[in-house]
Amino acid sequence: MKLRSIELALPDPGSAAAFLADIWGMAPTEGQDGSTYLRGSGSFPYLVALHEAEVEHARSTTFVCEQAELARLAGRVAAAGWPARTVRSSDPGGGSGIEVELPEGEIFRFLAGTSDADPIEGRDLPVKLTHVVFNSQDAEATGHAVEKVLGFRVSDRTKGMVFVRCNESHHSTAFARAGFPSLNHIAFEMSDIDAVMRGIGRLRDHGMAPSWGPGRHGPGDNVFAYFIAPFGPVIEFSTAVEKITDDYRVGAPEDWAWPEGRIDHWGMSDKDFAGLRAAEQRFRFHRDWDAGPLGAI
């Protein structure tokens, strides 16, 4: 199972796409169905889809997997009674599968039979998404639910987050103990630390400073720099997230306590708590489809 893309809806997708292409450093790719798509240098055909809507929201977060894994997943979703439907994707890469509404409204789409694109060589693009994080009313319950129903695994619990993996990467998603459900942030994998630093420089050239970072996290050990995108959400340059195995010991909040005054390994940057929290509240979830029987997948 791999995290592939996020599909956002917002009033002005054109200006969001311009920011992501011209400043954040993504490559526009062919649009269809009224959506705009941006890709990275890796083999996924796109990482971010932008669709026009009056009220900004996260339409879906898309994972790709093999057909057999999808069939098992569909069986567990049906047994759990979560709202779901079968889908055939008209986004770049195609594929078919299921779309599922999680207990707090997050919409995950799981596709099999998707196609890849040729990687882009020689340009300083984000490679792929490395995680999409959500705010939760009850992150602990959501962590248990995605383990049981989606087959994901909790990697670590901290005072603020439940980190969840769907492959050997320490986390592909996480649920923040925020007290409300929304999109927390979208993290883009850069090829190395230098690429993260060049990204920070590129945004600085356009008058933007990180809202937190650069730094290195505890859980996942990844390097980060968070920005508030002009079109609303929190976005992150990240790299070098830890790869773990099945016998990874799940950490508890007391395992991840920082020394006084520290909230990351490096301690070299301030964090704009208020600005980040406001941005995290903007993109909510909205299921604009009717659930139906999943049938044979």
Ligand SMILES: [Fe+2]
């Ligand atoms: Fe992150």
